[in-house]
Amino acid sequence: SQTIHQWPATLVQPVGSPLSLECTVEGTSNPNLYWYRQAAGRGLQLLFYSVGIGQISSEVPQNLSASRPQDRQFILSSKKLLLSDSGFYLCAWSGWSSYNSPLHFGNGTRLTVT
Amino acid sequence: DQQVKQNSPSLSVQEGRISILNCDYTNSMFDYFLWYKKYPAEGPTFLISISSIKDKNEDGRFTVFLNKSAKHLSLHIVPSQPGDSAVYFCAASGNQGAQKLVFGQGTRLTINP
Secondary structure: OOEEEEEOOEEEEOOOOOEEEEEEEEOOOOOEEEEEEEOOOOOEEEEEEEEEOOEEEEOOOOOOEEEEEEOOEEEEEEOOOOHHHOEEEEEEEEOOOOOOOOOEEOOOEEEEEO | OOOEEOOOOEEEEEOOOOEEEEEEEOOOOOOEEEEEEEOOOOOOEEEEEEEOOOOEEEEOOEEEEEEOOOOEEEEEEOOOOHHHOEEEEEEEEOOOOOOOOEEOOOEEEEEEO
16 A cells, blocks of 8 residues: 655654755655645745656745655755745655545654744 | 545534534545544544545534545544544545645534533
8 A cells, every 4th residue: 555654753853944845655656746834824835846856847936946856755945944935744645547546644753944 | 635524623513412523625536535633742644535426424423524626535434532633634645645635724523511
C-alpha cells in the first residue's frame, strides 16, 4: 500500500532563517506531488505541484520554493523565512494516470516563525 | 477570490441524527468535487467525491449531493457518530490536468452524545 511521510511534525524557526521540509512517498511510482498550506482560519492553498522529477509548477508568488530531486521525494524550502510563512504545511500525492484520483495527504508540518 | 466557500465554520449535531455540511462554488469550470475529513494534527483524508455528470453519490453513511445550477454541494452523514467529529473540507477541480484542488475554509463538525 502507498504511504506518505512528512517531517518534521512541528517546527519553530526565527525570522530570516532557512527552511527545508521533506516529503517522501512509498508504494507508488510517478506520483503527482503537491505542497499545500493552511493558514489560520483559512482553507488549504496549493503552493506547488510536480508531475515529474525536476518539474515544478508554482501556484502563488511567495517566499518559498520546491524541488523534486527524486521520483518520490518533494522538498519545500526557503532561504529566509518571513512571519507570514507560519502555517500548517501539507504534502500530498495523487496517481498520475487517473485525472480524477483523489489526493492523499501526509500528516503535515506545523511551522511557527517567530 | 474565494472560489469554494463553506459558510458555516462550525456545526453541532446530536448523535444518531443527520449532519448536513454545505459548500458553494463560483467557478463553472469545476467538474469534480470532493470532501475531505481532518482530525487535529493530521492531514486530511479523502471521504467521498462526485463528478459533475452526477447529482448524487453514496458511500455507506455518507452521501454527496451536487446541484450544478445552484453551484452547490452538500455532504450528508446519517446517522452521525461521535467519531465523525472533525473538520470537513470540500474541494473542487476543473479540467487542469494535475489535481489542482481548490479547497473551502472547512466546517468543524461536533457530534454530541
